[in-house]
Amino acid sequence: MADLSNVRINGARLWDSLMEMAKIGATPKGGCKRLTLTDLDKQGRELFRRWCEAEGCTVKVDEMGNMFARRTGEDPSLPPVIVGSHLDTQPTGGKFDGVLGVLGALEVVRSLNDLKIKTRYPIEVANWTNEEGSRFAPAMVSSGVFAGVFTRDFAYSRVDSEGRTLGGELERIGFRGEEPVGGRHVHAYFELHIEQGPILEDENLDVGxxxxxxxxxxxxxxxxxxxxxxxxxxxxxxxxxxLGAARIVELVNAIGLSKAPLGVSTVGMLNPYPNSRNVIPGEVFMTCEFRHPIDATLSEMDAALKEGVEAITTKIGLTCDLKQVFYYPPVAFDPGCVEAVRRAAERFGYSHRDIVSGAGHDACYLARVAPSSMVFTPCVDGVSHNEAEDIKQEWSTAGANVLMHAVLEKAEIVS
Incomplete structure (x- = not known):
């Protein structure tokens, strides 16, 4: 690859775009509430489409509402390098989760246009529908349909708290497209995202x-x-x-600690019945989860939970119904794409480290059908899924610079 150390994105323009998109669904505490397939999501999508078309991109929408803005390559027969993330937010979300990846990808296209750089492979900027899963569960359902994990009809049948279906809401806001979902070759996929954790900021690093x-x-x-x-x-x-639930909370925490630093464990919901101050609880419903990047270790955590829960409930005299309701296998990103990200960071002299994503992302499903990787930027205090979520402009600039150079390595500059 040619020496492109002076080829950079326009960091101020990227930041201005982030702030403009943040006005759609802005909350009093400085965050964003732009739930998927709401009228606000429609506004964000339409703004994104206008920006892409202004750069000469052709925007297509598939049957899941996934948007693809295509910058043509010199060889139109070649599969695209797709770059993107999502525009939907949590109910009390921030300005950057997902949005940085979409608008960072758009800034790559804008900067390539400014610099009159042509690529052999087409580049497509993607906005994936319902990544957050905050309105329609499960999360990442549309990239999952694209990757063949879910069927389109399963996704359409997802229901929100008010009884509205995902398929019906796609129709209502006019974003149920005609393009088939997936089933096409993708040369590579990259996604820029805030870390959503404290490691990069704590270690004073520019890029993950x-x-x-x-x-x-x-x-x-x-x-x-x-x-x-x-x-x-x-x-x-x-x-x-x-009492049994309390001991299981301790058990779940201990299992996570035993697999630290990469292992984590959480009890997120605990509902006792009848929930009266002078009645000994006769029933409890609770949830827990484990996360780890090594599948064998995740299986060890599973076994420890089952063994521990059986011992706890037997001692107290409780009956127990324990069900695994979701399994998401660890993802190893493509070594070639990972190296492209690493080389880009080194080309700019950015401080960086290898890092494991603790959250799910569309890239994790895309990795099933295309060589994929991600670029992380720090976020202040590691806070995300919160209106206080924040990053610095120089972080977004560094991340988008790395993204552009990784994309160019795969898209192949021709002039």
Missing amino acids: VVTHGQGQRWYEIRLTGFESHAGSTPMPRRKDAL
Whole structure:
């Protein structure tokens, strides 16, 4: 690849675009609420389309509402290098989660146009529908359909809290496109994203070179004991479901700590019944999850949970229904794409390190059908999925510079 150390994106323009998009769904605390397939999401999509068309891109929308803005290559028969992320947010989301990846990719196209750089392969900027999963579960469902993980009809049937379907909302806002979902060759895929964790900022690094995505196992646990009077039931005779849940919380935490630093574990939901101050809880519903980038280790965590829960419930006299409700295998990103990101960071002299993504991303599904990798930028205090989410302009500039050079390596400059 030619010496392109002076070929850079326009960091001020990228930042201005981020701030302009953030006005759509802006919240009083400085964040964004732009839930997928709402009227606000439609506004964001339409702004994105206008910006892409202004750069000479052809914008197509597939049956899942995924948007692809194509910059032509010298050889139109070649498959594209796709670059992107998502524009939808959490209910109390920030300005940068997902959006940085979409608008960073757009800035790559803008800068290539400014510099009159042509590539052999086409480049497509992607906006994936419903990455967050905050309105329609599961998350990343549309990139999952693209990668063959889910069927289109399964995705269309997803229902929000008000009974509206994903397919119906695509129709309502006018973004159920005619292009088939997936089934086409992709030369490479790159995604720029904020880290959503504290490592890069804590280590004062400019860029994260993402090598893996963590695997995940999610569980639902229902404990059944016997509710009785809190004052007149002797301690030895109690079958306290909440006591069992408390010990399982400790167990889940201990399992995560035993696999640190890469392993993490969380109990996210705990609902006791009947939830009365003077009744010993007779039932508890709870959730927990494990994450680790090595599948064998994730299986060890699974085994430890099952063994530990059985011991806890047997000792208290509880019955237990433990179900694994979601399994997401670890992702090893393509070594060639990872090296392209690393070389780009080194070309600019940016400080960097290899890093594992603790969150799920569209890139994790794209990795099933195309060579893929990710670029991480720091975020302030590691905060994300929060209106206080923040980054610095120089971080977004560095990340987009690395993104552009990794893309150019795969798209192949011809002039």
